[in-house]
Amino acid sequence: MDALETMIKTLSRLPGLGPRSGRRLALYLLGEKEKNFGPLVQILQEALDKVETCPECGNVDVQSPCKICSHPQRVQSELCVVADVSDLWAMERTHMYKGRYLVLGGLLSALDGKTPEDLNLSGLRQYMAGGQVKEVILALNATVEGQTTAHFIAEELSRYDVKISTLAHGVPVGGELDYLDEGTLQTALHRRRPLELVA
Amino acid sequence: MDALETMIKTLSRLPGLGPRSGRRLALYLLGEKEKNFGPLVQILQEALDKVETCPECGNVDVQSPCKICSHPQRVQSELCVVADVSDLWAMERTHMYKGRYLVLGGLLSALDGKTPEDLNLSGLRQYMAGGQVKEVILALNATVEGQTTAHFIAEELSRYDVKISTLAHGVPVGGELDYLDEGTLQTALHRRRPLELVA
Numbered sequence: 001m002d003a004l005e006t007m008i009k010t011l012s013r014l015p016g017l018g019p020r021s022g023r024r025l026a027l028y029l030l031g032e033k034e035k036n037f038g039p040l041v042q043i044l045q046e047a048l049d050k051v052e053t054c055p056e057c058g059n060v061d062v063q064s065p066c067k068i069c070s071h072p073q074r075v076q077s078e079l080c081v082v083a084d085v086s087d088l089w090a091m092e093r094t095h096m097y098k099g100r101y102l103v104l105g106g107l108l109s110a111l112d113g114k115t116p117e118d119l120n121l122s123g124l125r126q127y128m129a130g131g132q133v134k135e136v137i138l139a140l141n142a143t144v145e146g147q148t149t150a151h152f153i154a155e156e157l158s159r160y161d162v163k164i165s166t167l168a169h170g171v172p173v174g175g176e177l178d179y180l181d182e183g184t185l186q187t188a189l190h191r192r193r194p195l196e197l198v199a
Numbered sequence: 200m201d202a203l204e205t206m207i208k209t210l211s212r213l214p215g216l217g218p219r220s221g222r223r224l225a226l227y228l229l230g231e232k233e234k235n236f237g238p239l240v241q242i243l244q245e246a247l248d249k250v251e252t253c254p255e256c257g258n259v260d261v262q263s264p265c266k267i268c269s270h271p272q273r274v275q276s277e278l279c280v281v282a283d284v285s286d287l288w289a290m291e292r293t294h295m296y297k298g299r300y301l302v303l304g305g306l307l308s309a310l311d312g313k314t315p316e317d318l319n320l321s322g323l324r325q326y327m328a329g330g331q332v333k334e335v336i337l338a339l340n341a342t343v344e345g346q347t348t349a350h351f352i353a354e355e356l357s358r359y360d361v362k363i364s365t366l367a368h369g370v371p372v373g374g375e376l377d378y379l380d381e382g383t384l385q386t387a388l389h390r391r392r393p394l395e396l397v398a
């Protein structure tokens with residue numbers, strides 16, 4: 001296989017791409033080598049060299065420990081447990097959470113063969129051993145795997161004197177009731193709350 | 200902007216990708232640096248170094264002139280004119296055409312501001328000046344731009360003693376009449392042909 005075939009095959013196997021989009025991407029890059037392809041390779045090489053996994057929380061960043069772990073204003077008493085780095089970034093985009101994070105590195109899943117050994121539990125224990133954490137927020141997917149993992153982590157944390165909370169379930173903002181599944185609507189009804197009237 | 204942000208932004212702008220899939224791809228690569236990211240950068244660097252645009256036909260290949268142009272068994276009397284390299288590859292996947300190619304580098308388009316100066320007409324003239332070409336096959340999209348370009352190229356070729364043909368229009372193989380547009384069906388009816396009974 002020559003360099004061109006290898007390139008197309010490799011691109012086609014990237015997540016979100018297929019044979020057609022892989023070919024298209026290859027031709028786009030090769031069509032404007034100086035403008036697009038050269039800079040891309042340079043940018044990727046730099047990211048490959050500089051970006052590291054944070055040894056404390058599991059985030060990826062150009063510095064180690066990451067910007068969040070080394071930020072002096074981050075609240076040390078709150079720990080948000082997420083499955084993946086993408087979830088950590090989703091939480092950060094809310095600009096609401098000011099505590100620290102722990103990336104588990106996945107969720108327990110019998111189907112995918114993910115067991116407790118595959119989760120970053122030692123990292124969690126290390127955080128807890130520090131003694132500063134007062135609340136652990138389990139920000140895990142509202143799926144079977146996410147909830148199983150949440151219960152497992154809660155069990156793990158039962159030996160520490162710490163408040164454990166999870167994200168609220170309910171109607172998504174902007175969501176229409178007609179399109180919601182019964183489970184979400186049941187939870188939203190069950191956890192209904194007094195209407196807050198803005199004065 | 201640091202190396203990580205630059206990487207995500209650059210990936211998000213690639214054709215077929217967006218902010219979400221760009222982030223996803225970045226995390227996929229950074230998650231397994233040795234297994235996925237390192238090899239990808241190496242493969243792209245190699246393609247960047249080795250793949251060139253063929254000076255004769257406009258194809259991209261690891262050799263110059265490309266494998267098709269330098270192939271001794273390719274019929275020199277047939278020239279297939281295509282808009283882009285992707286169309287050349289599509290033709291090659293049929294394994295039916297054994298002649299040579301010319302990549303125009305686009306189609307005439309008033310909307311996109313593509314004029315005859317943007318097409319590789321000098322390459323076409325060079326082929327024709329060789330005197331070996333007996334048939335030119337215009338394998339261009341069955342769109343307004345494609346057909347405009349086909350007529351323009353036919354005009355250009357009128358000074359040479361050469362047969363000009365285009366791809367057949369009609370019902371796509373596997374196509375259902377009910378889903379076809381009227382134009383295709385009209386053309387297919389107009390160009391109907393005697394049924395060939397296999398003995």
